[in-house]
Each structure stands twice: as C-alpha cells, then as structure tokens.
Amino acid sequence: MGHIAKGVRGRPRSEAVERSIVEGVLKMIEDGVPLADLSIERIARTAGVGKATIYRRWSGKEELFVDILRGVDGPPPELAGESMRGDLVTLLDHLRRRGVNMRSSALLHNVFAQMKSLPKLWEAYHATVIEPQRRVTLGVLRRGVENGELRADVDIVLANDLFVGPMLVRTVLRSDAPLDEGLAERIVDSVLAGLRPTG
Amino acid sequence: MGHIAKGVRGRPRSEAVERSIVEGVLKMIEDGVPLADLSIERIARTAGVGKATIYRRWSGKEELFVDILRGVDGPPPELAGESMRGDLVTLLDHLRRRGVNMRSSALLHNVFAQMKSLPKLWEAYHATVIEPQRRVTLGVLRRGVENGELRADVDIVLANDLFVGPMLVRTVLRSDAPLDEGLAERIVDSVLAGLRPTG
Structure with missing residues (x-):
C-alpha cells in the first residue's frame, strides 16, 4: 500500500490510519456508492481524518483506488x-x-x-x-x-x-x-x- | 441527419417515427446524458411520441440501445x-x-x-x-x-x-x-x- 509515515505521539499509527481509510472506501463501495461520488473529502470524512492525511499517502483518489485493487x-x-x-x-x-x-x-x-x-x-x-x-x-x-x-x-x-x-x-x-x-x-x-x- | 418525413394527415410514418426515436436517443447520448438516465418516458418525450409507440417497437430500452449499436x-x-x-x-x-x-x-x-x-x-x-x-x-x-x-x-x-x-x-x-x-x-x-x- 501507499507510503508509510512514522507514528507521532498521540496520533494513530500510520498503518492503522491507512487501514481505516481503505476500509472506509471498501465499505462505501459495498454500500453501492458509485466511485465517481467518492471524493477525497467524503473519504476523509468517513475515515475520520483530514484531507491532508489522505494526500500525504496518495496523490489523488485514483492512486488510492489502484492501491486498493493492487x-x-x-x-x-x-x-x-x-x-x-x-x-x-x-x-x-x-x-x-x-x-x-x-x-x-x-x-x-x-x-x-x-x-x-x-x-x-x-x-x-x-x-x-x-x-x-x-x-x-x-x-x-x-x-x-x-x-x-x-x-x-x-x-x-x-x-x-x-x-x-x-x-x-x-x-x-x-x-x-x-x-x-x-x-x-x-x-x-x-x-x-x-x-x-x-x- | 436527415429530415423526418411526415405521412398522411400530419402523422409521421412508421420508419420516420423509428428514426426520430433513435435520433433523439443519439442526441441525448451525445449531449452526455448517462444511459442509466434515459428512461422510456424521457425518450418518448424527446421524440414527441407516446410511450406505447416505443413499446410497440422495442420491449424495453435495452433492446432499443442494442438495436442502435447493431x-x-x-x-x-x-x-x-x-x-x-x-x-x-x-x-x-x-x-x-x-x-x-x-x-x-x-x-x-x-x-x-x-x-x-x-x-x-x-x-x-x-x-x-x-x-x-x-x-x-x-x-x-x-x-x-x-x-x-x-x-x-x-x-x-x-x-x-x-x-x-x-x-x-x-x-x-x-x-x-x-x-x-x-x-x-x-x-x-x-x-x-x-x-x-x-x-
């Protein structure tokens, strides 16, 4: 999966963050949300993280989806x-x-x-x-x-x-x-x- | 595309009706209307015919689209x-x-x-x-x-x-x-x- 940053005190570890982002996306797809409607903003909201947290790992939603497929x-x-x-x-x-x-x-x-x-x-x-x-x-x-x-x-x-x-x-x-x-x-x-x- | 020939008493002839239906669908697709949004009702309205006129020729929108593709x-x-x-x-x-x-x-x-x-x-x-x-x-x-x-x-x-x-x-x-x-x-x-x- 995407690049893994080091954990900082008090913040969830990076792997856990990534997993919650990926799982949030998978859950939304399972619920029938069309990919076209999955904005970075919505993905961030679902995972309970800021948009910047996603952009640190993936350059955009395409890279995130491809990572999931891989x-x-x-x-x-x-x-x-x-x-x-x-x-x-x-x-x-x-x-x-x-x-x-x-x-x-x-x-x-x-x-x-x-x-x-x-x-x-x-x-x-x-x-x-x-x-x-x-x-x-x-x-x-x-x-x-x-x-x-x-x-x-x-x-x-x-x-x-x-x-x-x-x-x-x-x-x-x-x-x-x-x-x-x-x-x-x-x-x-x-x-x-x-x-x-x-x- | 070609003009639509009218039959007697202003009623479009059958072939002309078909053509106006097909051309209406093509026009909507060209305009970016997603196929999923092309209901028989909307197709009928665009072609200026009743829904029954469409159902007399095609059993549903799938058959109509496939006919166009063919x-x-x-x-x-x-x-x-x-x-x-x-x-x-x-x-x-x-x-x-x-x-x-x-x-x-x-x-x-x-x-x-x-x-x-x-x-x-x-x-x-x-x-x-x-x-x-x-x-x-x-x-x-x-x-x-x-x-x-x-x-x-x-x-x-x-x-x-x-x-x-x-x-x-x-x-x-x-x-x-x-x-x-x-x-x-x-x-x-x-x-x-x-x-x-x-x-």
Whole structure:
C-alpha cells in the first residue's frame, strides 16, 4: 500500500490510519456508492481524518483506488527464469487467478465495471498494473527468441497478444467462461505448437 | 441527419417515427446524458411520441440501445465457406473493423464504456450480438476439424478464444493498440502455424 509515515505521539499509527481509510472506501463501495461520488473529502470524512492525511499517502483518489485493487491482486508473480514457456505459464496463471478472485468478489467486479467509464482511474490502473506486466511479458518473449523457444521472425508485440488475449477474454470479457487450473498451460502450449495438423 | 418525413394527415410514418426515436436517443447520448438516465418516458418525450409507440417497437430500452449499436455495427459478415482459414479471417476482420469504428466514434465508445455497468444492457447485447457471432465462429472451427484444417484433438472452445482473444484485446481492452488491415490474417496464420521454431 501507499507510503508509510512514522507514528507521532498521540496520533494513530500510520498503518492503522491507512487501514481505516481503505476500509472506509471498501465499505462505501459495498454500500453501492458509485466511485465517481467518492471524493477525497467524503473519504476523509468517513475515515475520520483530514484531507491532508489522505494526500500525504496518495496523490489523488485514483492512486488510492489502484492501491486498493493492487492489494486484492496480490504481488506480481515471481518468474523462475528457466524457460520462456514456464514464465509465460506463470504470468498467465496470475491473470487467471486474478480472474477467479474477481468473480468471487462482487466488490472487485463492481469496481472494474465502473473503471472503464472513469478514464483517470483506468489510466492510473493501466500505468501501475497493466503496463508493467506487459513489459515483463515482452521481456520473457524476447528471451524466448534469444534461447530459441520462439521463432525469430515472430512479432513480439503480436505474440504477447496471442498468449495473453485468450486468457483476458475469459477473465475480463466472458464472466461465465471456465478458468480451470490447467488453462494457462493449455493456452501457452497451444499457441506454441499451433492448431494446424502436423505431418 | 436527415429530415423526418411526415405521412398522411400530419402523422409521421412508421420508419420516420423509428428514426426520430433513435435520433433523439443519439442526441441525448451525445449531449452526455448517462444511459442509466434515459428512461422510456424521457425518450418518448424527446421524440414527441407516446410511450406505447416505443413499446410497440422495442420491449424495453435495452433492446432499443442494442438495436442502435447493431445499426452502427453493420450486418454480420458473409462467409465464403471455402476454407476455415478464410472464414476466420473474415470474422476477425469484422471485429477489427468494429474496433476501428468504435475508436472513431466518441458516442459508440461512450456507450460501450457505460454498458459494462448496466448489466441488463450488457446481457441484451451479449445475447443479440456476441453469442450469435460466437456460435458462427464455433461452426467454422468444427468444419475446420472436418476438412482437416484444424487438428482433431483441439478443444474447439479454446480454439475460439485463441483466434478471437488477440483481436478483442486490441479492440476492446487496449484502445491504443494498432488495428492495421492485415491484422486478422496475421492472427489466424500465427495461431494455425504456432510460434515454436520448426525443424
């Protein structure tokens, strides 16, 4: 979560303050308050802190929301770095698990649904979560070209969409599609091998 | 847009009535009225017709909105039926062109952005537009297995996501991704051939 300041005597400790802010926001979202109506002022009032206390931790409500989303998301996956295939499976399985979490949480589902019509929040989420993941995936693919796991004439940017697209279609666009445990492996191996009959 | 033709005795003819209803809705969306605020009553008032006139044509505002979206979308593509590859390219290129249209139209973009937080509208669009397209694509893939263009052990449902996912990622999720003319062909041929080095 956001930057953690040192406690000062008599004032609640910083972590506790952060938690009360985040919990206040989550409670309001659960109560059906649209994100667009959650001003820093209202968030501060709900948490019983001043607006400055929030601005010390987050530059605006977009950063606060993205921080909350990242908290639910968990840390980005550790890559073993032994093979492109293995790392791609790890990255896609992270997307799959995020999809599973999202389905089980009405709150998360709700936030993501609203996000697309809140361009500033979408941009912040994109810059903080999506873009770094994309850069990691592109790096994995480049190493795959270097070590001979990926054809050298393959467009890396297209390859990224070929691996990631099928998973995102199921997690983001089709909420009833199966997200079974072996899905990441099946996608990676199918795209690597191709669907055309061999021999 | 065009003027509205009047029928006998000053009563607007049926097509003209429909057009004035649709144009009224488009105008309100352009003016920034959120879809959630567009009640049948308000739509009727704006078009200068009774609510019954609208309900004679559409069972509710969801059906009316989906009809408008389909109008911008154009008819579903004609499939040559000569090869699975050719038909898949046609289907994916239809998605690509819809993405291009959506980017050039602030109105369409706006409607799609709001749709995800309007579950009834999303369901209606899904049932009327997405599901039929999906069934067509699955049929094309099945014929591909029959004529030997697709490996017989391939999971058809997964194959659908492998072809369609990369295009949807670019059209729906990443509004800055390139949608160049050859994209559909490149996706189809890459997924068929696979990305693993051969030989």
